[in-house]
Amino acid sequence: MSTGVRRRMGVEERRQQLIGVALDLFSRRSPDEVSIDEIAAAAGISRPLVYHYFPGKMSLYEAALQRASEELKARFTEPHEGPLGVRLLHVMGRFFEHVDEHGPGFSALMRGGPAVGSTTTNALIDSVRQAAYDQMLAHLGLADAPPRLELVIRSWISLAESTALIWLDGRRIPRAELELQLVHDFAALVAVSAAQDEGMADVLRAMLKDEPADGPFAELVGRLSALGS
């Protein structure tokens, strides 16, 4: 029975603590630049003890990435209430919040530096993209998407990723502007596809049917009309 002031952690508790410390370090700098020594120091334990829980930096990096992925997926969850444009705007806000908190780590991961790009990290990135895709389908009230809608949703998700990456590189545009822009972009990409395909025109009409006059979609139409006049 321990009587010391510093309680000894259980195995799982210690693992979780290390993951949290590592995620914090991997988020604030490029993972290439973070050493095991630094992680050990930040966790207040010895270097050999880190290796007792994780065989190497890569496995600790993957565990940290797994946690970040779960956190990001949780941020995609949005109640199925109210207009679609407003829901998307909420999700974009939480997406940029995540990107903001994990900036350098997010950039390094998505740019595929030497410490990343393993089969495991690629599978984690894909699982986040799939979660985003599934959420979009659910908000559109669809169980499955025809090829053109699938392409629009998946390519818009990649547009959101690249927009966030470019934003991180200097933060020269206010975050809130880009969150709204991505909501507008989604409507615009659906509209472009709807101009060529009748099935997509139905999707666009269904999307806009319940949008209020003061929602983000109506705002875009209003601003574009003003530009044309």
Next chain:
Amino acid sequence: MSTGVRRRMGVEERRQQLIGVALDLFSRRSPDEVSIDEIAAAAGISRPLVYHYFPGKMSLYEAALQRASEELKARFTEPHEGPLGVRLLHVMGRFFEHVDEHGPGFSALMRGGPAVGSTTTNALIDSVRQAAYDQMLAHLGLADAPPRLELVIRSWISLAESTALIWLDGRRIPRAELELQLVHDFAALVAVSAAQDEGMADVLRAMLKDEPADGPFAELVGRLSALGS
């Protein structure tokens, strides 16, 4: 002096032949699945002779990727004549032609499989993206772009990449439709940004000023107007 029927190749000629053979194989299947033995057989030389020119599969892969990058960059070149929408449509046609010819290799590369993702391959991908960006700026008649325009151009380039990747996965949408869609997408993304920013509104006006009534941009506006009625 050689008197044989099969002329012996010079060093550089042999290197270039090997790169061509390797690029062909790396294009038609995922690079992970292509062996040095296969490349040697296709080139009609022995395995040790391949190693004489390239220290390993990775260096041959990188040389093949370098050639594919140069070929793709050359396809971006389009005369600065006629309406912007038509120019972009030509470039999109040649981009999809390239993607079509190198399908499995392009997918493997852009999805970041285990045989790729090195610092060299990432630098090659970035150089192609930069060439695409520089061409877009030149066609817009600009030496430099303000942050919002840079973001729109770079994120549209990533949209073109993801659209091509999704198209390759089953080819369920006619290629020509997606080439036109990406031209429309560019105008739409500029318009969305123009709805929020006066500088971007100027870019949009300049872009549309010389567009003919039967060009791709006017076609989009016509189709969208028809949808709304």
